[in-house]
Amino acid sequence: xxxxxxxxxxxxxxxxMSRYLERVENxxxxxxxxxxxMLDLPNVQTNEWExxxxxxxxxxxxxxxxxxxxxxxxxxxxxxxxxxxxxxxxCLTASRENARSVRDVVTPDLWEILNGxxxxxxxxxxxxxxxxxxxxxxxxxxxxxxxxxxxxxxxGMFRGQNWSFYRLGNLLERADKTTRILDVRYFxxxxxxxxxxxxxxxxQWSALLRSVSSMEPFAKKYGPVEARAIIEYLILDxxxxxxxxxxxxxxxxxxxxxxxTPTGMFSNDAERRSGQLxxxxxxxxxxxxxxxxxxxxxxxxxxxxxxxxxxxxxxYFNPEPEAxxxxxx
Amino acid sequence: xxxxxxxxxxNHYDPEGFYDELFTSSGEVRSDFALLGDWLNRMPAxxxxxxxxxxxxxxxxxxxxxxxxxxxxxTERVLPFDILPRAISADEWKQVDEGLRQxxxxxxxxxxxxxGEKKIIKDKVVPDWVVYSSSGYMQPCEGLTxxxxxxxxxxxxxxxxxEQGAFHVLEDNLRCPSxxxxxxxxxxxxxxxxPELFTQMRVRPVSDYPDMLQxxxxxxxxxxxxxxxxVVLTPGIYNSAYFEHAxxxxxxxxxxxxxxxxxxxxxxxxxxxxxxxxxxxxxxRRINAEYLDPGMFRPDSMLGVxxxxxxxxxxxxxxxxxxxxxxxxxxxxxxxxPEMIRYYLKEDPILPNVPTWLCSRxxxxxxxxxxxxxxxxxEADGAGGYGMLIGPKSTEKEREEFRARIQxxxxxxxxxxxxxxxRAPVLLEDxxxxxxxxxxxxxxxxxxxxxxxxxxxxxxxxxxxxxSLVVNSSQGGGxxxxxxxxxQWGMS
Numbered sequence: 001x002x003x004x005x006x007x008x009x010x011x012x013x014x015x016x017m018s019r020y021l022e023r024v025e026n027x028x029x030x031x032x033x034x035x036x037x038m039l040d041l042p043n044v045q046t047n048e049w050e051x052x053x054x055x056x057x058x059x060x061x062x063x064x065x066x067x068x069x070x071x072x073x074x075x076x077x078x079x080x081x082x083x084x085x086x087x088x089x090x091c092l093t094a095s096r097e098n099a100r101s102v103r104d105v106v107t108p109d110l111w112e113i114l115n116g117x118x119x120x121x122x123x124x125x126x127x128x129x130x131x132x133x134x135x136x137x138x139x140x141x142x143x144x145x146x147x148x149x150x151x152x153x154x155x156g157m158f159r160g161q162n163w164s165f166y167r168l169g170n171l172l173e174r175a176d177k178t179t180r181i182l183d184v185r186y187f188x189x190x191x192x193x194x195x196x197x198x199x200x201x202x203x204q205w206s207a208l209l210r211s212v213s214s215m216e217p218f219a220k221k222y223g224p225v226e227a228r229a230i231i232e233y234l235i236l237d238x239x240x241x242x243x244x245x246x247x248x249x250x251x252x253x254x255x256x257x258x259x260x261t262p263t264g265m266f267s268n269d270a271e272r273r274s275g276q277l278x279x280x281x282x283x284x285x286x287x288x289x290x291x292x293x294x295x296x297x298x299x300x301x302x303x304x305x306x307x308x309x310x311x312x313x314x315x316y317f318n319p320e321p322e323a324x325x326x327x328x329x
Numbered sequence: 330x331x332x333x334x335x336x337x338x339x340n341h342y343d344p345e346g347f348y349d350e351l352f353t354s355s356g357e358v359r360s361d362f363a364l365l366g367d368w369l370n371r372m373p374a375x376x377x378x379x380x381x382x383x384x385x386x387x388x389x390x391x392x393x394x395x396x397x398x399x400x401x402x403x404t405e406r407v408l409p410f411d412i413l414p415r416a417i418s419a420d421e422w423k424q425v426d427e428g429l430r431q432x433x434x435x436x437x438x439x440x441x442x443x444x445g446e447k448k449i450i451k452d453k454v455v456p457d458w459v460v461y462s463s464s465g466y467m468q469p470c471e472g473l474t475x476x477x478x479x480x481x482x483x484x485x486x487x488x489x490x491x492e493q494g495a496f497h498v499l500e501d502n503l504r505c506p507s508x509x510x511x512x513x514x515x516x517x518x519x520x521x522x523x524p525e526l527f528t529q530m531r532v533r534p535v536s537d538y539p540d541m542l543q544x545x546x547x548x549x550x551x552x553x554x555x556x557x558x559x560v561v562l563t564p565g566i567y568n569s570a571y572f573e574h575a576x577x578x579x580x581x582x583x584x585x586x587x588x589x590x591x592x593x594x595x596x597x598x599x600x601x602x603x604x605x606x607x608x609x610x611x612x613x614r615r616i617n618a619e620y621l622d623p624g625m626f627r628p629d630s631m632l633g634v635x636x637x638x639x640x641x642x643x644x645x646x647x648x649x650x651x652x653x654x655x656x657x658x659x660x661x662x663x664x665x666x667p668e669m670i671r672y673y674l675k676e677d678p679i680l681p682n683v684p685t686w687l688c689s690r691x692x693x694x695x696x697x698x699x700x701x702x703x704x705x706x707x708e709a710d711g712a713g714g715y716g717m718l719i720g721p722k723s724t725e726k727e728r729e730e731f732r733a734r735i736q737x738x739x740x741x742x743x744x745x746x747x748x749x750x751x752r753a754p755v756l757l758e759d760x761x762x763x764x765x766x767x768x769x770x771x772x773x774x775x776x777x778x779x780x781x782x783x784x785x786x787x788x789x790x791x792x793x794x795x796x797s798l799v800v801n802s803s804q805g806g807g808x809x810x811x812x813x814x815x816x817q818w819g820m821s
Contacts, residue, residue, distance in 0.1 A: 108579075112392070
């Protein structure tokens with residue numbers, strides 16, 4: 001029977017479990033890439049760490065701690081600070097709490113992976129382990145743990161509505177992060193756009209690519225790093241599983257699976273918004289984006305993704321009781 | 330102590346005059362468990378320690394945790410687990426199995442009688458004041474008859490063994506007994522920890538409990554369908570037994586719901602889902618009965634479903650366990666269970682009670698007050714090892730406090746002799762040594778449409794503190810896997 005419906009509360013928790021876990025992965029990836037980049041750029045440290053705070057929208061919160069912006073403080077704040085709701089630890093805790101509240105639909109093997117990861121992080125002593133000297137091993141372990149979870153989910157999770165909400169959480173978070181990273185980096189790199197071709201510029205653009213996805217397929221398809229190619233790769237590329245278009249198209253599919261609504265039709269506001277967004281991205285070109293402005297385009301996408309989230313939430317997580325109960329099903 | 334074991338662990342073990350589950354008073358391994366003794370004798374202490382740690386890690390990772398009420402921090406804890414199994418022979422188990430089935434049959438008849446014809450009261454076998462002063466008596470249940478007359482679908486009476494090794498019933502848990510998930514998890518971990526031992530011994534499986542539970546619940550569905558819609562109703566993630574609720578729901582294919590997920594609509598209990606409202610057929614409740622329906626019982630309940638009992642009365646939903654059986658697990662009512670068995674079944678009790686003095690009776694109260702330092706005094710509706718006075722371990726001040734409390738409210742207290750509870754060896758944490766610890770047993774009984782089944786095994790709860798008699802998890806108790814052996818075991 002669970003292939004026909006989910007408790008609304010369960011749907012919401014599965015969505016957030018997945019969404020927070022994806023946030024964990026994104027945060028860790030961003031920190032790791034930045035740390036690697038800093039080893040190449042010993043002189044521009046502050047700016048780079050500051051921009052990370054803008055990506056997650058935590059700049060003001062960090063400033064309120066009146067700590068100095070440097071590698072150690074930002075890494076600690078973004079990785080372990082329980083008072084920062086976007087820190088890796090906070091997101092992992094939230095993901096696990098959501099999983100814990102729906103343990104009847106999260107299979108034991110998935111639960112054990114998530115719980116094991118959480119226990120590992122919880123008992124991790126960053127000072128004793130030399131984390132601030134070399135965080136690579138730790139970040140790598142977190143990423144592996146998240147990939148392990150997603151791999152087992154993809155291989156074994158029951159394909160009922162839980163699968164749809166799991167994918168939705170994952171894909172919407174990923175699309176959102178890609179737009180944020182691109183937006184923030186774009187602003188930061190703006191001055192250097194005029195000096196295309198300098199070593200510094202390439203390093204930073206490559207770092208941007210790495211923090212969102214892998215560098216290698218890009219190099220194969222587009223050749224040398226170049227701003228327009230990056231915009232296309234990260235927003236519009238149908239083959240890049242982390243591009244905004246790819247995520248929203250897959251997300252649209254996951255959403256339609258819930259009601260078996262065919263593409264091109266909609267049975268509720270969430271489906272309408274999602275279909276419209278996916279369709280708009282399908283027909284968008286890099287030229288359109290440049291004409292409108294990258295920041296304006298990204299801003300518009302973020303607003304519409306937020307509206308989509310709200311529509312999903314209103315339709316599935318907090319619905320008004322509507323269908324009357326019947327004697328039989 | 331005979332020093333004839335090769336393994337120093339066994340040579341240093343001393344039953345200290347208590348009935349020991351594994352060893353005789355002279356320090357030999359009991360013949361029923363010879364294979365276990367041989368195996369233990371060959372097992373180096375450091376290897377045991379290594380496996381103990383692996384088992385603990387496994388339980389932590391599985392997240393089989395509980396929370397202790399009253400602790401400020403929301404820390405999750407793993408129930409301490411000792412890897413040395415507690416074995417019970419086929420013959421010993423036969424008595425437990427028969428005794429429990431007899432007892433639950435009589436208790437179920439009693440509950441039906443109390444809320445119905447009241448014959449046992451009219452015949453003065455159980456005095457009316459005992460029934461109506463029980464805190465578990467629920468007036469709104471008067472006149473109810475549940476499907477197939479079953480009130481307690483799931484029960485778990487706590488058993489202890491005395492210094493001769495005889496089993497006694499210490500108390501009956503007829504409301505929402507918990508702990509069965511530990512039984513299943515402990516077994517899983519033990520199979521991974523000692524696979525070689527399972528291949529040698531004939532241990533009766535417990536893994537079919539979820540199937541039996543599912544069948545028991547489906548049996549009472551008001552809708553004639555092969556797959557009724559089952560839910561497990563939990564108070565939520567912060568309940569100490571939340572893990573168990575989730576685990577059982579998953580195992581029996583039920584939705585795990587909270588009160589806020591349910592609503593009564595057009596005469597049915599429904600859950601709120603992504604596809605609108607869906608009808609519920611059977612509720613396995615893991616919230617206390619008084620919270621079930623704020624319209625019927627406690628009006629301030631946030632955990633229940635308003636109108637639930639009306640739907641029940643209309644025969645459109647089943648509830649397991651029914652509200653109401655709490656009347657029979659009050660500790661004063663407990664004292665009358667042997668009489669109930671004789672009254673309803675015309676049989677002698679197979680499992681005896683622990684002798685019990687009722688403070689509400691003047692002569693018995695006088696005896697209790699004179700012997701406070703020898704007795705265990707319990708609150709009639711207490712649970713979890715709280716509200717107890719263990720006479721021999723008490724201070725003068727504590728005894729005076731209890732004396733005053735008993736005199737102020739005699740109905741609220743009973744007393745029992747301080748039992749020399751049986752012990753079994755546990756592996757110590759810091760030293761390479763085994764020591765005896767007191768334990769009890771909570772078996773689980775399922776009352777189905779056609780038969781009553783006792784899960785062969787149950788939760789062995791161990792007082793991990795040296796000398797302690799309190800086995801409750803909230804007070805530092807741990808657990809062991811319970812191995813009920815097949816008949817042929819040990820005959821070779």
